[in-house]
Amino acid sequence: MGVSEIGTNFTIDDIHKVREENYERTKNMTLEEKVAYYNNLGKNAEKEIEKRKIL
Numbered sequence: 001m002g003v004s005e006i007g008t009n010f011t012i013d014d015i016h017k018v019r020e021e022n023y024e025r026t027k028n029m030t031l032e033e034k035v036a037y038y039n040n041l042g043k044n045a046e047k048e049i050e051k052r053k054i055l
Contacts (some may be wrong), residue, residue, distance in 0.1 A: 024032055 026037060029037060
């Protein structure tokens with residue numbers, strides 16, 4: 001479910017790639033599915049941030 005690898009020098013092309021992948025992943029979702037999808041991404045990001053604080 002992750003975003004494909006992006007370059008170490010983040011470029012506008014990387015942004016386009018992320019947006020296209022996100023569109024493809026969510027284009028057939030209902031509004032409720034999208035809300036759940038984005039909420040889950042946010043929760044996972046919070047967990048990752050907390051994990052990195054410990055390291």
